Amino acid sequence: MTITSLPNILRFGSISEPLWIEFDRRIGYHSMDTTHYHRSYEFFYLYSGERKFFIRDSVYPIQSGDLILVNTNDVHRTSELSQPNHERIVLHYDLPFFDGLSQEETQLLLSPFASAHPIIKLNLQERMQLESLFESLLRELHECPPGYQLHVRNTAVELLLFTARHVQRRKVQPGSELELTPVQQKITDIVRHINQHFREPLLLDDLAKRFFISKGHLSRVFKEVTGFGFSQYINITRIKEAELLLKETDWSITQISEHCGFENFSHFGKMFKELSGLPPRAYRKLEQHKING
Incomplete structure (x- = not known):
């Protein structure tokens, strides 16, 4: 399965549940039309296209392969840059998602959201690793085999663990301090x-x-x-x-x-x-x- 074979929209859960996932392929220009902050932790990955991402107090131009981590209750908003069309996947983790994990495990998984740099620039190898996890998750959402909910939850944890280890290895992400105009x-x-x-x-x-x-x-x-x-x-x-x-x-x-x-x-x-x-x-x-x- 490739991402291009997926339908334009895939969903899992809802805003009131511990885990909420959205995959969207958006054609044309698109800007969020609602105010945006929430108590969940948001894990945003841009598969293709380019966007403008406002978070906390700064704006960042983002491109395909960029990962954005939105801490709980951070005001944020995305809007178009010069090019139309984009594909993105967003996972929302609410605190009950981590029930059953130890305090140390939860702290590790959530540690990247406390970083001063919300944008993570991945190299090609890292991007391939992350997209392999996404494709496994999206395939399950599309095909819904027996036990797919368990696979989705486990993969959602893997995504956070991958990111936490990445941030620990590279304390300051190259390119994360983007120069503002x-x-x-x-x-x-x-x-x-x-x-x-x-x-x-x-x-x-x-x-x-x-x-x-x-x-x-x-x-x-x-x-x-x-x-x-x-x-x-x-x-x-x-x-x-x-x-x-x-x-x-x-x-x-x-x-x-x-x-x-x-x-x-x-x-x-x-x-x-x-x-x-x-x-x-x-x-x-x-x-x-x-x-x-």
Whole structure:
């Protein structure tokens, strides 16, 4: 079996399960149309094509053979570069996937996600090893022989083990410190400022003056570089913090709204439901239910 013989879409599991896998062959230009962060660890491999990958506070051009590791709750987004068409496989690991493993084993498998360099550049031999594992996994998903779920789970562990050993052998990946263009560096600095000061008022005019860039140009290049609108990214950053506070504190929803930088409570409620899928009160109740069983 070769990857070209596969259907355009293969799926395993769902976002609510410990392991969720997506294979997609996308024709034409494609950008993610939704905000994107999740509690699962994401293992993204680009089989073919090229993409622009925004993660944490930087943007990276990626090519076929690149592996991207997205830590839990990292804001990220992919969008097109100059060429259409791409194939990619994504595995999402939620913490229950590691139940039954020792703490040391889990730490080893998850260690690459804590790296300061989310992009791993593989040489040809390493790429062939990784793609052999992917092809075995995808063949099982396509043909569904008896016990295929067991094979898929075991291969998902093998992929993490391969990556953890790779990162340990090569502490700093050659090429992982990609040189940013002046515009990309400027937007990276602005994103870092937002991440540090999201509890304060953040106006486009003020940041444009602070970073010596026109308001219109900032708005345009922020979207081009990150894939997010300026206000959209600020709202995502604030709502991520609100989710954490709803889970880990007994603060009132009004307190949380104000602490996260929302001056208007109704706007907070609207944004929270839009980005999290539930109103704040329902979200807190659901998370407490998960904790209490």
